[in-house]
Amino acid sequence: MEDFIKLCYRTTCYHCQKDVDQNITAVPNGAQVVCGNCRATRAYVPVIEEISKKGDYVKPGCYDIWNLVSTALCRQCKVNGPHDITIGCRNFTVRCRNCGFTHLFRFNLEYVDDPVESAV
Numbered sequence: 001m002e003d004f005i006k007l008c009y010r011t012t013c014y015h016c017q018k019d020v021d022q023n024i025t026a027v028p029n030g031a032q033v034v035c036g037n038c039r040a041t042r043a044y045v046p047v048i049e050e051i052s053k054k055g056d057y058v059k060p061g062c063y064d065i066w067n068l069v070s071t072a073l074c075r076q077c078k079v080n081g082p083h084d085i086t087i088g089c090r091n092f093t094v095r096c097r098n099c100g101f102t103h104l105f106r107f108n109l110e111y112v113d114d115p116v117e118s119a120v
């Protein structure tokens with residue numbers, strides 16, 4: 001499946017504590033954030049897709065919310081334009097700026113995808 005959203009965000013990894021790129025990908029049936037250094041992965045599962053107001057799913061009390069923007073093709077209005085990507089401790093949302101169509105994902109699990117161990 002093609003990637004709907006694909007971008008990098010450089011920040012301090014919660015796992016290895018290094019300031020490195022976190023690789024963010026999202027498709028309609030799932031989203032994930034993978035540390036470019038230690039491969040610590042946070043996986044999100046889809047909850048709902050609907051038109052929403054900006055900030056509808058931002059839960060107060062979340063520390064360290066990432067607010068990102070990426071160009072993507074909206075499945076609702078078919079416009080290839082800016083989408084707001086908000087990643088918090090529980091939720092991951094992708095919202096079309098043109099029509100407000102939002103993909104909401106919920107945090108599911110966290111694991112380290114260790115290529116050294118899996119290659120043995």
Ligand SMILES: [Zn+2]
Binds near residue numbers: 038040
């Ligand atoms: Zn890391």
Ligand SMILES: [Zn+2]
Binds near residue numbers: 075097100
């Ligand atoms: Zn749209």
